[in-house]
Structures are given as structure tokens and as C-alpha cells.
Amino acid sequence: MVYIDRPIQTECLEIRFKPHYWHNDGQHNANDFTPYHAIATIQKFIDLFNIEHPEHFKVVNLEYGLNFLIDGYGKELISYPSYHQKDEFVRDLNHRYSKQKKSTKYLIIKLYSKGVQFPEYCPGNTIRFEVKSKRSKRINPLGIYHLGDLLKEAPYHAMKADIITNAKRVLIIDPDPNYIGLTKRETNKLKEYSNPSFWFKTINQSRINSFDEKKKTYLSYLDKTGNNINRKFVESIEQKLTQLFDEIGINSAPLQKNEIGINSPMLKGENIPVSYSxxxxxxxxxxxxxxxxxxxxxxxxxxxxxxxxxxxxxxxxxxxxxxxxxxxxxxxxxxxxxxxxxxxxxxxxxxxxxxxx
Structure with missing residues (x-):
């Protein structure tokens, strides 16, 4: 989503534009949307409104993210206690299975179930991770100052890197971890670390590094069990971004339901009966x-x-x-x-x- 500010003498014209939705006729943003689709869509927008000088339209608000799958997880992941740095994700009261980190009005991190929002256009276990910035000092380092910059490839690579950086700052507390490979002491510690109240107390400790130190220990225990949801979360995002930045073979058309089953261009247009899916x-x-x-x-x-x-x-x-x-x-x-x-x-x-x- 892009907010564009165009000064008109002493007044201001603000345009709220959602390229992904516009690409899908305003219906949804549940399918894959590559940088190349984004550039083509924005160019189409510029041509439609005959914008001769896109450099005159300042970008003042930017939202970017991706839809992805984590094997074995779906909407229940949104219910897990989670943090972005030391800020806890809180429930978005306007949407089901949706939450966000909003430590300031200028930076919002969203994590929600796209499968719940648009079940007719994507697999039910699809998750979306988004970064929303409302301040120039966060947008400009991405190489984005005006509308014309969104026609360049470099800013999308910067957005990709920023998504990964913020994904690595997320801490997800697994409420039901396994304890395979742990000693008795480590098992007891992991049980303690799996309690949300433990992290509330940790955040409120006076020692600055307490949260980061305990996070590192917690992740090491999960790694030792062989089932670290945090590692899966970041790897799934990295792998999907790699796929989205590979223009060759990417098909952005959404899943479509019909009376036979599910018709998906990802499956070469085959109809897969729901009972055999x-x-x-x-x-x-x-x-x-x-x-x-x-x-x-x-x-x-x-x-x-x-x-x-x-x-x-x-x-x-x-x-x-x-x-x-x-x-x-x-x-x-x-x-x-x-x-x-x-x-x-x-x-x-x-x-x-x-x-x-």
C-alpha cells in the first residue's frame, strides 16, 4: 500500500493506492505479487492518470509484506504469544486471527492469517507478515522518495532485506514444545520459558540485556529439540522472498474454487478434488x-x-x-x-x- 502526497499550490492531494489489490481488480491481496508485478502495476497506474512527472509525487506512507506458508502451522500460529524486539504483538480487534506490534505511530509490524481473511483465494494456512512505515526517515533509506522510485528494482531489494531483518526480530513462544534431546534441567528451563508470564517479567527487568540473553537461551533449547518455530518462521519468509524475486516461472493468478474442487495455476490448472487435496x-x-x-x-x-x-x-x-x-x-x-x-x-x-x- 502506498500513500502519495502531491502538493497543489497551498493545498495537498493525498492518494491512497493499493497496487496488489488493484492488480486483482480490488478483490484481494492473497496471491503472490512479485516486484515485477508491482512495477508493472504502478506503471499502469501512472499511464492511466497520465502522470507526466511521478517525481513530483512524494511517498509518505508505505506498507510491504508477503504471503507465505509454514509447514505444519496455520492460523493457530497467530494465537501464540509473540514479540517484535521487546514489544508484544497485540490483537487487532478489527480482524480475526490478526495482531500487530505498534510501539510507535510511525512503524507497525503486522502478523495475521491471510487464509482466514481470503479463504477463497489462498490455502487456509497462509500467513501474512507486513511492515508499515509512516515516516520519511524509514522510507527514504529504502531508496524511495517519490512515486518514480517505485519503478526501480533496487528499492524492492531493500524492502526484501527490511522484511527479513524485522522477521528475525520476532520472537514466537511455542506453547507446546517438545523436549527431545534435552537434559532434565534444560527441560525444566524450557517449560519455564514457554510461560508467557516469564517474558512479561523479563521485559520489566531493569537490566537492559536481560530479554536478548534469555531469548538466545530459549532459541538454543528449541534448536536442540529440532523443532524451533522461530527458525521455521524466518526460513519460510526467506525462501518465499527468494521465490518472489525470481521472475521466471512465477504465476500470480489466485486459487479459484469451483464445483469440482480447487483449480490452481500453481498446479498447472488441474482440478484437485477437495477430498484428495x-x-x-x-x-x-x-x-x-x-x-x-x-x-x-x-x-x-x-x-x-x-x-x-x-x-x-x-x-x-x-x-x-x-x-x-x-x-x-x-x-x-x-x-x-x-x-x-x-x-x-x-x-x-x-x-x-x-x-x-
């Missing part, structure tokens, strides 16, 4: 045994596959595990599910499986 798009494996909201074959599904079809499990293992794994991947299931997520975001189906992307 719980299939991993990368491996082609059934994932109905996984919890609702999961869209990729995860640890639960991999363990089920190993028990029911060891030969197929071994085949997948040989295809997926071809390089070194990182220290946070403790089990073969962690390693395999990570590779599946990578292939999903990089749009590279497993050989021999249905090429859905």
Missing part, C-alpha cells in the same frame, strides 16, 4: 495422517511411510539426502523434511513424481 505436492505422498494445516510431507508422515512402505521411504531418502546436513537437523526425518521444504520453495519436484509446480 491432502497430498504432498513435492513427493506425491498422502499426508492425511499429519495434523490439519500441514501441506508438505513432514516428520510424522515420513515415520508413517517408513512403517508402511520401507522401500519407498528408502527411495525418498536416497533422492533427498545427497549433501551435508546442518547441525540443527538431528534425525533423518529432520533432514528429509528440510529438503522437501527446500524443493517446495525452489519449485523442483522429485524425479518420477507428479510435477505440480
Amino acid at each position: 491432502r497430498v504432498c505436492p513435492i513427493t506425491g505422498m498422502d499426508i492425511t495422517m499429519q495434523k490439519e494445516g500441514s501441506n508438505l510431507l513432514s516428520n510424522t508422515g515420513l515415520k508413517h511411510l517408513e512403517k508402511t512402505d520401507k522401500e519407498r521411504f528408502k527411495e525418498l531418502q536416497n533422492i533427498l539426502l545427497t549433501g551435508e546436513h546442518n547441525k540443527f537437523e538431528k534425525t533423518v526425518y529432520d533432514m528429509m523434511s528440510k529438503q522437501i521444504r527446500n524443493k517446495y520453495y525452489n519449485k523442483r519436484p522429485i524425479p518420477g513424481q507428479t510435477a505440480l509446480f
Whole structure:
């Protein structure tokens, strides 16, 4: 969303423009919208209103973000206690499954369920993360001063970097972590850290570094269990941004429902019956045994596959595990599910499986 300020003698004309919505005929912003779509849409706006000097239109308000998926999580993620730096996200009373950090009137960070807002245009577990700035000293460092700057590619890379920076400042408290691999002392500590009141007390401590130190310890415990929602949150955002900045092969058309099922250009226009839509798009494996909201074959599904079809499990293992794994991947299931997520975001189906992307 862009606010444009155009001085007219002693008066001011303010234009509120939502390029993503305008791109979709004003209906929604639930589908993918790349920098290249944004530039083309803004150019179309300039041409439509015959704006000869876009440099005369100052950008005074800017909102940018992305829609993304976190495997195994959906709208319930919004209910988890969460912070941006030391500021707690608070519920947005005007929308369901939506909250925001609003420490100042000039910077707002939003986190909400796009799947709840527009279920007819995107998967139900779609999450949106947004940064909204209402001050020139935050907008100008992005290389954005006037409307014409939004026709350049560089500011979008700056917005991408700013989204990632702010995503890394988010702390999500997992209310139900696992304790695999932890000592008894670490287990007790993680239980303590999983209590929202612990963080309220931490924020109110007089020692300045207390919050950052405890955050670092908390994340290390989650890493040790192999299930760190904060790491998944940032990685999912980074991977989706990488996809959005790759112009080749990106299709921005939204999901459309019909009487047969779901018609999606991401699935090459195929109609997928709703009753059969719980299939991993990368491996082609059934994932109905996984919890609702999961869209990729995860640890639960991999363990089920190993028990029911060891030969197929071994085949997948040989295809997926071809390089070194990182220290946070403790089990073969962690390693395999990570590779599946990578292939999903990089749009590279497993050989021999249905090429859905």
C-alpha cells in the first residue's frame, strides 16, 4: 500500500493506492505479487492518470509484506504469544486471527492469517507478515522518495532485506514444545520459558540485556529439540522472498474454487478434488495422517511411510539426502523434511513424481 502526497499550490492531494489489490481488480491481496508485478502495476497506474512527472509525487506512507506458508502451522500460529524486539504483538480487534506490534505511530509490524481473511483465494494456512512505515526517515533509506522510485528494482531489494531483518526480530513462544534431546534441567528451563508470564517479567527487568540473553537461551533449547518455530518462521519468509524475486516461472493468478474442487495455476490448472487435496505436492505422498494445516510431507508422515512402505521411504531418502546436513537437523526425518521444504520453495519436484509446480 502506498500513500502519495502531491502538493497543489497551498493545498495537498493525498492518494491512497493499493497496487496488489488493484492488480486483482480490488478483490484481494492473497496471491503472490512479485516486484515485477508491482512495477508493472504502478506503471499502469501512472499511464492511466497520465502522470507526466511521478517525481513530483512524494511517498509518505508505505506498507510491504508477503504471503507465505509454514509447514505444519496455520492460523493457530497467530494465537501464540509473540514479540517484535521487546514489544508484544497485540490483537487487532478489527480482524480475526490478526495482531500487530505498534510501539510507535510511525512503524507497525503486522502478523495475521491471510487464509482466514481470503479463504477463497489462498490455502487456509497462509500467513501474512507486513511492515508499515509512516515516516520519511524509514522510507527514504529504502531508496524511495517519490512515486518514480517505485519503478526501480533496487528499492524492492531493500524492502526484501527490511522484511527479513524485522522477521528475525520476532520472537514466537511455542506453547507446546517438545523436549527431545534435552537434559532434565534444560527441560525444566524450557517449560519455564514457554510461560508467557516469564517474558512479561523479563521485559520489566531493569537490566537492559536481560530479554536478548534469555531469548538466545530459549532459541538454543528449541534448536536442540529440532523443532524451533522461530527458525521455521524466518526460513519460510526467506525462501518465499527468494521465490518472489525470481521472475521466471512465477504465476500470480489466485486459487479459484469451483464445483469440482480447487483449480490452481500453481498446479498447472488441474482440478484437485477437495477430498484428495491432502497430498504432498513435492513427493506425491498422502499426508492425511499429519495434523490439519500441514501441506508438505513432514516428520510424522515420513515415520508413517517408513512403517508402511520401507522401500519407498528408502527411495525418498536416497533422492533427498545427497549433501551435508546442518547441525540443527538431528534425525533423518529432520533432514528429509528440510529438503522437501527446500524443493517446495525452489519449485523442483522429485524425479518420477507428479510435477505440480
